[in-house]
Amino acid sequence: MIRQSRAFDAIVVGSGISGGWAAKELCERGLNTLVLEAGGPIEAMDFVEHVPPYEMRFRGWGNRLELKRDQPIQRHCYACDEMSHKFFVNDHDNPYTTPEKTPFHWFRGRQVGGRSIIWNRQVYRWSDLDFEANARDGHGNDWPIRYSDIAPWYGHVERFIGVSGAKEGLSQLPDGDFLPPMEMTVVEEQARNKVLRAFDGKRVMTIGRTAVLTQNHNGRLACHYCGPCHRGCATHSYFNSIGSTLPAAAKTGKLTLRPHSVVAEVVFDPARRRARGVRVIDAQTFAETEFEARVVFLCASAIESTRILLNSRAVGSPDGLGNSTGLLGRYVMDHHFGSGASGFMPGFTNKRTIGERPNGIYIARFRNIEEPWRDFLRGYGIQGGSGRAGWTRGTSMPGYGTEFKRTLIEDLGGWAFSLIPYGETLPYRDNRVTLDSQVKDKWGIPAARIEVRWGENEREMEKDMMVTAGEILEASGCKDVRAYLSTNPPGHCVHEMGGARMGRTPEEGVLNEWNQVWDAPNVFVTDGACMASSACQNPSITYMALTARAAARAVQELKRREL
């Protein structure tokens, strides 16, 4: 074990969405910050969004046999395609376990930038409907914060990353500091108006709020609408840490970024009851180094940060740092989805879209807003979009020969419209992450054992999600509407959260209201692990806002010598 001679002010574990924000905020506030990333460096030339299909061996379908062999879990993610699979981990090097018949999809990106390269970029503020939900219905613990605590930080994040969207004035989906919205398609515009009328203004279809630039912003270029954002972006037009937060951190001269650094544990100093630093295994040489700092930010993703804490030993917490009350690893959540509906909008045959819009529409939550819904607690938001199938319909369309070919070239086909609801999952104590006693990863670190199941509330909600998606499409004027009931395994939504939840007291949470570990206050956990409930909105902007808020607090406490 080598002990790093230079002590840093702060260590950030992870360089993705949360880690990048921690790095930016801590550096800009004057701390010498070391960012540890388990994966390798990524350069702009690694981005592959402009590779045309004819330059791909399998024309975009991916090297199926290789994916099955090396990435049997990762390949299930929609973003893990022929060109972008390199931004996902090798499943054999990075194993995890689940109980029999309890699948969980853990999609992971280990590289500088983490999953901020491959994320879907949808960003929605939470409201007090969400922060008060646990207290209201008694599931989970009461959040130690409310919307007013985080609202300024949402604005801080939005102004930096650039979020395009339309203001709607909805209490359950607060407006933000938006760049101009992207256009709806002509059929989405019709659907919005018809659905508003059909449901007395209670079902509001708006353009997706997305961290993609509709105009040049903070030195980054507006989107050029090429389409496959999950393969990277040469112009950094969507938010990722490589193009935004990490350069901002580097600009201060206080950032040290160390790739290939697998963090095995937080090293605890029992005398001071504080973390001393972290133990790192070099991903390439397997050499071990201990890095020291005054504060440690865990931003490695919900399950990875939880795993690091579980693998860390502290006095009074033999089963993991921050686990003195036995909550660490519990209350893991993801959004459940899989049900939905699709249909065809008649007419508009003289209309088309130009450009690949990296965004869809969003229907704000409408269940359990004013009146309680009879079948389940909480609610769901609906994402979707419309477009003309073009030539792709030819694979299943009857016909052959000259006329068949002419039709596929000259006629774009009908307007298809699909809706996919995303539902809130209740926090269940038994949905948890532990360390597997047998399986270790390539670096000898115990693998995570993930045990997460959907509950009755989620199953009831799925039925309603199917029904309302269908009725919204019918109300919008669609024909041939097909609604379907299905559920993906937990994790599949890539919104995994919880495991080290925030709480008002050490008995209620692993973290306090500032994301500090109750048992080691100089350790901050600001990624998805900190979440005490899941709401139904895509969660990344909440991680970013909480991270910025926690970083400000950390610097404040360091100045007051409280850490």
Place this chain on the structure above:
Amino acid sequence: MGRSFPAGARGPCSESGPVGMPGWAIANGIKGGFLERRGFLLALGVAAALPFAPRVTQEIWRRVSESPPPDGLTEPYFNIVSALADTILPPTDTPGASDAGVPAWISVVVADYYASSERTALLDGLDSIDALAKRTEGLPFPELTVTGRERVVAVLERPNAYERFVLRLERSQHKPFWGTAGLLARRARAYAQMKTLIVHGYFTSEIVQRTVLLTEQMPRRFEGDAEILTVGLDEAA
């Protein structure tokens, strides 16, 4: 990270992501709409400066056709696939499937995308298509006239009730049936697979993307309510 817009076409037997290239980029009705000049120049500069993935041109696909991969289509199967591809997407005022290198690409798929059991099933299905041609037209499929091929394809386009049932079940379960149940549907399955491969291979080929669909890599704008100016197609031609 849930996906927020409709999925495009999926590969046969594939659960991985689609490429789903748009079919709208035809030579009509494209209106203006540009970034402000500095932004546009910057975008172009960045795009041009980056060494993206190595270019695989049509020329390379032609070479693939001349030196097929070891597990790819042998000459008799290549001939069946070529004949089938050009019957489904014949040369007209735009390139045909063979002109676009579709059989060569299918050979790559057969060699490296399918597992050996799937490859065997597909080739078996091609044999049964050839057998249908011999039985109904008296000649192997590649040796038929265009009209003869079209008569065979017309039969293949109408799977019987049993075949439709099996294919529907296979699609919903994302796996083919083996044994007698699968064997009886092998011709229909092979045709459905081939049609998917032919259509996908054709419209994602370089010549079609560049000269027929006129796909723009960086459209630089999104319009959700653009007019289709049908007169534009004739003018462009």
